[in-house]
Amino acid sequence: MRVIAGIAKGRPLKAVPGINTRPTTDKVKEAIFSMIGPFFDGGTALDLFAGTGGLGIEALSRGMAHALFIDRDRQSVEIVRRNVEAAGMNGKAEVYRNEAERALKLLQKRELVFRLIFLDPPYKMTNADELMAELAERGLLEQEARIVVEHDSTHRYPQTIGDFIELRHSQYGETAVTVYAYRPDYSLTGGTLHASP
Numbered sequence: 001m002r003v004i005a006g007i008a009k010g011r012p013l014k015a016v017p018g019i020n021t022r023p024t025t026d027k028v029k030e031a032i033f034s035m036i037g038p039f040f041d042g043g044t045a046l047d048l049f050a051g052t053g054g055l056g057i058e059a060l061s062r063g064m065a066h067a068l069f070i071d072r073d074r075q076s077v078e079i080v081r082r083n084v085e086a087a088g089m090n091g092k093a094e095v096y097r098n099e100a101e102r103a104l105k106l107l108q109k110r111e112l113v114f115r116l117i118f119l120d121p122p123y124k125m126t127n128a129d130e131l132m133a134e135l136a137e138r139g140l141l142e143q144e145a146r147i148v149v150e151h152d153s154t155h156r157y158p159q160t161i162g163d164f165i166e167l168r169h170s171q172y173g174e175t176a177v178t179v180y181a182y183r184p185d186y187s188l189t190g191g192t193l194h195a196s197p
Contacts, residue, residue: 001054004030005038006061008087013054016079023052024120024150028172033058035168035179036116036146040064043115043142046107048100048131053080053093055118055148060089064116069095070103100131108138115142120150123174129161136163136182145182150175 001013001023015023024032032055040063047056050069060067067089069080077097084093096103100121117135119128128149135141147164149157153176159166164180171177 001026001052003058003061003087005033006058006063008057008061008089011061011087013052013057013083013086014079016052016073016076024054025172025175028150028175028177029054029058031170031172032148032150032177032179033062035170035177036148038062040116044068044112045116045118046070046114046140047118047120048103049119049121050080050095051076051120053083053095055120056093057083057087057089059116059118060092061087065092067093068107068112069093070098070100072097072099101134104131104134104138104140107140112140113142114140115145117141117145117147118150119147123152126151126155129157132164132180133162136184141182143182143184147180147182149178149180151178152176 003009003011042065045056045059045064045067047069050071053069056067056069071077080095119131132147153171153174157178163184165183167181168179
C-alpha cells in the first residue's frame with residue numbers, strides 16, 4: 001500500500017497484521033478518488049473505521065486541511081499513527097480509539113463539521129445508512145459533504161437515504177463503493193432533484 005497522489009505521493013503505508021482488517025486496495029482507492037474529485041481545497045475529513053488510515057491519509061495528501069481517524073481496534077490505531085507519521089501528516093491529523101457511535105457523540109460536542117467522510121466498516125456490518133443519518137442528525141456535515149461507503153458487493157444501499165443522494169456506485173470484485181452527497185435543501189421528486197422552498 002502507498003499514497004497514490006498529492007504531496008505524500010509514493011509514501012509506503014503499513015498494513016494491520018492479521019485478518020481482522022481489510023485495507024482498501026490501491027486500485028479501489030484510486031477509483032474512489034476519481035469518483036469524488038482527485039484533489040481538494042481544504043476542509044476536514046473523517047475516516048470513521050480507519051483501519052490503516054489509508055483513505056484519510058490519501059485525502060490529506062490531495063489537499064484536505066485536516067482529518068480525524070477513528071477505530072476501535074488498538075492495533076489499528078497504532079498503525080494509523082505510524083502511517084500518518086510516515087506520510088508527514090502529523091500536524092494535520094488526529095487519531096482516536098473509540099466505537100463509531102460513541103465517537104460521533106463526542107465529535108458533536110466539539111461542534112466539528114466534515115466535508116468528506118469515509119465509512120469502511122467490517123463487511124458484515126450493513127448499517128452505514130444509520131451512521132449517515134446520525135451524522136446528519138448531529139450536525140456533523142457540511143452542505144454537499146461527500147460520504148464514501150465501502151461495503152460488500154452483495155449488499156446494496158438505497159439511492160436516497162434521508163437527505164443523502166447517491167452520486168456513484170461501482171463494484172470491484174467483492175468490494176462495492178457507493179458515494180453520496182449530503183443535500184438537506186433538496187428533495188427528490190419523480191426522479192428529478194428540485195430545490196426545496
